[in-house]
Amino acid sequence: xxxxxxxxxxxxxxxxxxxxxxxxxxxxxxxxxxxxxxxxxxxxxxxxxxxxxxxxxxxxxxxxxxxxxxxxxxxxxxxxxxxxxxxxxxxxxxxxxxxxxxxxxxxxxxxxxxxxxxxxxxxxxxxxxxxxxxxxxxxxxxxxxxxxxxxxxxxxxxxxxxxxxxxxxxxxxxxxxxxxxxxxxxxxxxxxxxxxxxxxxxxxxxxxxxxxxxxxxxxxxxxxxxxxxxxxxxxxxxxxxxxxxxxxxxxxxxxxxxxxxxxxxxxxxxxxxxxxxxxxxxxxxxxxxxxxxxxxxxxxxxxxxxxxxxxxxxxxxxxxxxxxxxxxxxxxxxxxxxxxxxxxxxxxxxxxxxxxxxxxxxxxxxxxxxxxxxxxxxxxxxxxxxxxxxxxxxx
Amino acid sequence: xxxxxxxxxxxxxxxxxxxxxxxxxxxxxxxxxxxxxxxxxxxxxxxxxxxxxxxxxxxxxxxxxxxxxxxxxxxxxxxxxxxxxxxxxxxxxxxxxxxxxxxxxxxxxxxxxxxxxxxxxxxxxxxxxxxxxxxxxxxxxxxxxxxxxxxxxxxxxxxxxxxxxxxxxxxxxxxxxxxxxxxxxxxxxxxxxxxxxxxxxxxxxxxxxxxxxxxxxxxxxxxxxxxxxxxxxxxxxxxxxxxxxxxxxxxxxxxxxxxxxxxxxxxxxxxxxxxxxxxxxxxxxxxxxxxxxxxxxxxxxxxxxxxxxxxxxxxxxxx
Amino acid sequence: xxxxxxxxxxxxxxxxxxxxxxxxxxxxxxxxxxxxxxxxxxxxxxxxxxxxxxxxxxxxxxxxxxxxxxxxxxxxxxxxxxxxxxxxxxxxxxxxx
Numbered sequence: 001x002x003x004x005x006x007x008x009x010x011x012x013x014x015x016x017x018x019x020x021x022x023x024x025x026x027x028x029x030x031x032x033x034x035x036x037x038x039x040x041x042x043x044x045x046x047x048x049x050x051x052x053x054x055x056x057x058x059x060x061x062x063x064x065x066x067x068x069x070x071x072x073x074x075x076x077x078x079x080x081x082x083x084x085x086x087x088x089x090x091x092x093x094x095x096x097x098x099x100x101x102x103x104x105x106x107x108x109x110x111x112x113x114x115x116x117x118x119x120x121x122x123x124x125x126x127x128x129x130x131x132x133x134x135x136x137x138x139x140x141x142x143x144x145x146x147x148x149x150x151x152x153x154x155x156x157x158x159x160x161x162x163x164x165x166x167x168x169x170x171x172x173x174x175x176x177x178x179x180x181x182x183x184x185x186x187x188x189x190x191x192x193x194x195x196x197x198x199x200x201x202x203x204x205x206x207x208x209x210x211x212x213x214x215x216x217x218x219x220x221x222x223x224x225x226x227x228x229x230x231x232x233x234x235x236x237x238x239x240x241x242x243x244x245x246x247x248x249x250x251x252x253x254x255x256x257x258x259x260x261x262x263x264x265x266x267x268x269x270x271x272x273x274x275x276x277x278x279x280x281x282x283x284x285x286x287x288x289x290x291x292x293x294x295x296x297x298x299x300x301x302x303x304x305x306x307x308x309x310x311x312x313x314x315x316x317x318x319x320x321x322x323x324x325x326x327x328x329x330x331x332x333x334x335x336x337x338x339x340x341x342x343x344x345x346x347x348x349x350x351x352x353x354x355x356x357x358x359x360x361x362x363x364x365x366x367x368x369x370x371x372x373x374x375x376x377x378x379x380x381x382x383x384x385x386x387x388x389x390x391x392x393x394x395x
Numbered sequence: 396x397x398x399x400x401x402x403x404x405x406x407x408x409x410x411x412x413x414x415x416x417x418x419x420x421x422x423x424x425x426x427x428x429x430x431x432x433x434x435x436x437x438x439x440x441x442x443x444x445x446x447x448x449x450x451x452x453x454x455x456x457x458x459x460x461x462x463x464x465x466x467x468x469x470x471x472x473x474x475x476x477x478x479x480x481x482x483x484x485x486x487x488x489x490x491x492x493x494x495x496x497x498x499x500x501x502x503x504x505x506x507x508x509x510x511x512x513x514x515x516x517x518x519x520x521x522x523x524x525x526x527x528x529x530x531x532x533x534x535x536x537x538x539x540x541x542x543x544x545x546x547x548x549x550x551x552x553x554x555x556x557x558x559x560x561x562x563x564x565x566x567x568x569x570x571x572x573x574x575x576x577x578x579x580x581x582x583x584x585x586x587x588x589x590x591x592x593x594x595x596x597x598x599x600x601x602x603x604x605x606x607x608x609x610x611x612x613x614x615x616x617x618x619x620x621x622x623x624x625x626x627x628x629x630x631x632x633x634x635x636x637x638x639x640x641x642x643x644x645x646x647x648x649x650x651x652x653x654x655x656x657x658x659x660x661x662x663x664x665x666x667x668x669x670x671x672x673x674x675x676x677x678x679x680x681x682x683x684x685x686x687x688x689x690x691x692x693x694x695x696x697x698x699x700x701x702x703x704x705x706x707x708x709x710x711x712x713x714x
Numbered sequence: 715x716x717x718x719x720x721x722x723x724x725x726x727x728x729x730x731x732x733x734x735x736x737x738x739x740x741x742x743x744x745x746x747x748x749x750x751x752x753x754x755x756x757x758x759x760x761x762x763x764x765x766x767x768x769x770x771x772x773x774x775x776x777x778x779x780x781x782x783x784x785x786x787x788x789x790x791x792x793x794x795x796x797x798x799x800x801x802x803x804x805x806x807x808x809x810x811x
Contacts, residue, residue, distance in 0.1 A: 027488060027491040027492065027495075028484065028487050028488050028491050030483075030484060030487075054491070054494070054495065055491070056487045056488075056490055056491040056494075058483055058484065058487050058527070059527065060480065060483070060523060060527075061519060061520070061522065061523030061526070062519060062520075062523070064476070064477065064480070064520075065477060065480035065483070065519070065520050065523055068473055068474065068477035068480035068481050068484065068520065069480045069481065069483045069484030069487070070484060071473050071481060071484060072448060072471065072473065072480070072481035072482060072483065072484025072485040072488070073484035073485065073487055073488040073491075074484075074488075075471055075484075075485070076446075076484065076485040076488035076489060076492075077488065077492065078488045078491060078492055078497075080484075080488075094474060095473070095474060095477075098473055098474060102473075204446060204469045204471055204485060205446065205469070205485070205488065205489055205492065205498055205502070206469075207444045207446065207468075207469055207500060207502055210466070210467060210468050210469045210470070211469060211470075212459050212464035212466050212469075212470045212471070212472075213470070213471040213472070214449075214455075214459070214471055214472030214473055215459040215460060215461040215462075215463075215464065215472075216455070216456040216459060216460045216461065217460075217461040218460070218461070221461050221462070
């Protein structure tokens with residue numbers, strides 16, 4: 001089958017994801033507005049008001065109720081999607097675990113925003129990182145195209161019979177969600193064919209076979225339940241790869257577990273998620289022209305984390321700087337801890353961690369250059385002066 | 396939305412006895428608990444298929460403890476504060492799938508929570524669901540405290556009651572606030588139907604259950620549910636205490652529909668003093684100690700004032 | 715019930731056997747046991763409608779006895795029984811007598 005080509009459009013990340021949701025046409029969407037994800041909801045409800053989707057909205061009174069209603073709706077037996085950011089995600093934190101524990105393939109568009117306090121509406125990864133233990137599949141997106149493509153692939157991944165887990169597709173708040181970029185949509189018919197019909201497992205509304213969902217499970221059985229959930233998460237990697245491969249074949253854009261940008265022979269590597277990767281790629285190119293073997297590893301699938309593959313990709317670098325757009329106070333940056341775990345089996349590169357861009361603080365090309373310079377220094381000397389450091393902070 | 400309406404089972408015990416209980420025995424509710432009696436009565440009254448969302452609490456943990464479930468109807472629990480939100484999701488998916496022709500059967504949706512999961516932590520979700528107008532009945536089995544976790548006070552706990560979080564001591568004499576009147580709050584949400592019921596009057600409870608489910612729009616029922624553990628009463632007096640709750644006008648039986656308030660039972664000159672209801676309950680024992688007469692008077696006054704205002708509401712809504 | 719291993723669990727822990735709690739016996743909770751005195755019974759069925767444990771058995775619109783596998787001995791039935799001319803049709807007796 002030939003690759004589908006469509007015209008190039010100029011849209012924001014929010015518009016792109018809303019368009020993907022229109023094409024996915026979920027059965028029910030419970031949602032609560034929060035900056036900067038509100039745009040997704042507003043675009044989508046405009047589709048609802050104009051009959052462009054069949055989705056039943058539930059304009060819930062809080063994000064906790066959004067996820068609760070989402071869980072009820074998904075367990076009832078249909079496709080569910082929602083969108084939120086930061087405080088909204090934090091408010092539904094309890095329910096995130098329940099969605100994954102109940103093995104419900106709910107789709108969430110997470111527009112990454114800084115968690116209070118202090119109150120801030122801009123893009124960083126504290127919300128996504130804060131929920132990395134909740135049992136959700138996490139895909140991170142550098143730009144509007146990736147956010148759109150990941151959303152299109154999401155149900156195929158989440159609903160796979162070996163998986164059946166909820167999934168969040170992330171993009172940077174404001175930087176990606178509100179910036180206009182050029183990208184391509186996939187035609188409606190092709191999306192519909194690719195995503196397919198929803199197959200419910202043990203739906204509550206199959207009243208001829210009444211069932212009970214959500215039992216109290218004590219010490220004799222809880223762990224077996226979690227082991228089964230763990231097994232599902234182990235199956236995600238292959239499903240992501242298979243679905244992405246199918247997507248590439250049909251639509252031409254290739255996605256893997258992470259993007260390797262000039263990584264193969266790189267000695268000096270930066271690791272970053274989402275939009276900052278775009279800035280870093282530019283600087284990597286500039287340094288390459290200067291003769292520095294620089295490269296970037298940009299994780300796409302953060303949960304489950306592909307430790308083996310990342311370890312293998314980074315093992316030959318001399319120095320790696322992990323750029324975290326979130327912090328774990330009292331620990332190293334969340335992604336640093338994953339990368340360190342991935343590199344642990346190898347006698348690999350010197351590793352250090354920068355915390356950047358919190359609360360939407362820009363990462364400028366010059367900031368990236370400073371980091372690359374430091375990574376070159378670490379590669380040369382083997383000395384890391386500080387494992388975790390905050391950059392771009394006025395001292 | 397209904398196609399054919401089959402003949403409903405007459406609300407007589409003999410006719411109802413032909414029906415199978417949709418809540419089986421073998422659950423772990425305490426001996427003599429009011430809640431499973433309430434659920435049994437409700438489910439016997441309902442002839443259509445029903446799907447239940449249950450908040451965390453005594454009823455939920457005791458009726459569904461893996462690998463057992465006492466429920467013979469589709470049943471779901473997700474968390475403590477969100478039975479109304481969970482039910483909203485289920486009901487909306489039903490409408491979505493029904494519209495698409497993927498589901499063809501009629502069914503009813505009920506959310507059940509204790510007073511903990513309804514008056515306090517569940518209040519927001521309840522208010523939201525009622526405001527959005529889901530075709531949903533919310534039932535609160537009200538035993539007046541967080542019983543499942545060991546008798547902590549809720550906003551439904553009556554004034555003066557001993558609970559573990561406002562225990563009777565030398566300084567504090569039990570709950571210092573009067574209870575919240577959630578049924579009136581629901582009426583103020585302009586729900587399609589709001590009512591109070593009691594398991595001693597099974598016929599009234601069943602009639603109201605049917606009425607609530609037949610009404611177009613969201614409905615709320617608050618049902619007094621004696622708890623012999625938390626109330627420090629006897630295992631055999633749950634029906635007696637629910638009857639006394641009504642006869643003392645502590646828990647009036649009434650309904651609100653289309654702005655009309657109807658008191659279903661007025662004891663008139665046979666109205667019993669509130670002490671008749673308080674005396675059998677150990678959680679009020681301290682009120683009868685010398686020096687606490689003012690508290691007893693306050694409780695009687697709260698009951699009398701509420702009863703008077705309820706009668707006024709009935710009167711005003713007649714015109 | 716034999717304990718299942720994690721592979722044998724139902725998907726997502728959903729319990730597919732509706733009402734299987736019936737297999738779980740709670741009769742051992744009792745310290746008092748209800749005894750039916752048929753000659754005093756007016757077959758009002760109050761015991762049946764008030765029992766928290768579905769432990770009053772009926773057949774053809776008549777009460778026929780107790781399900782002692784599930785009866786917890788709460789005594790609500792005996793308390794609410796109107797009986798005949800002041801004589802209860804249900805009395806609570808010590809278990810094991």
